[in-house]
Amino acid sequence: MNTAAITQEIERLAQRGLRLLPCAVQGKRPLLDNWPTLASSDLVTIQGWEAEHPGCNWGVATGPASGVFVLDVDGKAGRASLAALEAECGPLPVTLKSVTGRQDGGEHRWFKYPADREVRGRVGKLGTGLDIRGAGGLVIVPPSVHKSGRPYQWDAPQYPIADAPNWLLERLSDTTAKPHKTPAERSILPVGQRNDGLTRYAGALRRKGADLHELERRLLEANTRRCQPPLEDDEVLGIAASVVRYPVGGPDPLELAWQASQSEAYSSNEARFLGLCRHLQKCRANQDIALPLKRIGELMDLHWTRISDFRKAAVKRGVLDPTDQYVAHRRAGRYRFIETASHEKPTTLTRSSPLTKPLTTGLVRKSHSENLHSENGVGAGGRIAAFPHCPRCRSYALYRRNNTGNYECQTCGLLEIEESVARRLP
Secondary structure: OOHHHHHHHHHHHHHOOOOEEEEOOOOOOEOOOOHHHHOEOOHHHHHHHHHHOOOOEEEEEOEOOOOEEEEEEEHHHHHHHHHHHHHHHOOOOOOOEEEOOOOOOEEEEEEEOOOOOOOEOEEOOOOOOEEEEOEOOEEEEOOOEOOOOOEOEEEOOOOOOEEOOHHHHHHHHOOOOOOOOOOOHHHOEEOOOHHHHHHHHHHHHHHOOOOHHHHHHHHHHHHHHHEEOOOOHHHHHHHHHHHOOOOOOOOOHHHHHHHHHOOEEOOOHHHHHHHHHHHHHHHOOOOOEEOOHHHHHHHHOOOHHHHHHHHHHHHHOOOEEEOOOOEHHHOEOEEEEOOOOOOOOOEEOOOOOOOOOEOOOOOOOOEHHHHHOOHHHEOHHHOEOOOOOOOOOOOOOEEEOOOOOOEEEOOOOOOOEOHHHHOOOO
């Protein structure tokens, strides 16, 4: 679509009263500070953003100001949940619908925001793969481009935005209503999560000392019990063979992210939590991150309920985007960290400002002052990287190869990274 057509499409949305904002190219990250307030339907303002951010994606701030909320149907699991919901409660009305660029299919169904009640963002409340973008939420709209390279598109754009049925509003207003899942179903790995889930499980087993035989046995059991549908046995055995290459007690992404955040100074515990999330996303580039409350609380020396408060605030601000249903009995969930311009910029500690508190929870047991003054860690201008990272993708997910003593990057696969290169600051 050419620039003129894109401009015309965005202006048409603004004329419908939808409050728009520019987002990252092929992404969802807002390009405005305080975007829930600054999103606008003013054509002059939107044209200014378009000139400032050419080629950007566009989002709509959902909620009462735009007069809409959106049902987000994600992939095969979302379509199955929606079919079950409609079979139980009745069909949804015909309304404006946009198709996302997900490889497994996704759609946004648009509804008028009700005048008599609040509709908040909900993840998985109606079922697996069904999310609500309500007050304080954001959805990407056509003609934006998905990270897969496929464009968002309108499906029958002539349809008006319909009123939501009463049963849907009652479900969203009922704070006690939750998807009906047995304890066994809470740990099910659907299509799109099976490989990642089994790889995480295998990594945890390997860090505790599991050999190839045990990895194969435990993964085959988990595949039968948790994966829906199960993977082929050869694929599961391939995961075991890949993970067993890593040394026992090898790098834990959460530990690596914590170590990296400790080389930076923050003004508050909440800012440090966001720094931890940022580094964890770097360790798991283009993948979801898990945020277990208890483990993070132990790392930060805070009660897990404080970590829960930080996480809820980050979700509300759009910094953390939930990608899966929150599992209450595990106090954990899966998210994507979204970098915004409003984040506090941490200060990288240098020789003049070392941290001396020993790191007792991570893989590295030396104090930060020892790390920061390491001879191999000295970079240009006396500044050094406290922890090794990949010079290609900047990931901290490295492990040391026993035969050479150099590092290998688990994120991009770069081999034989020398210590001096891994600790060099740009």
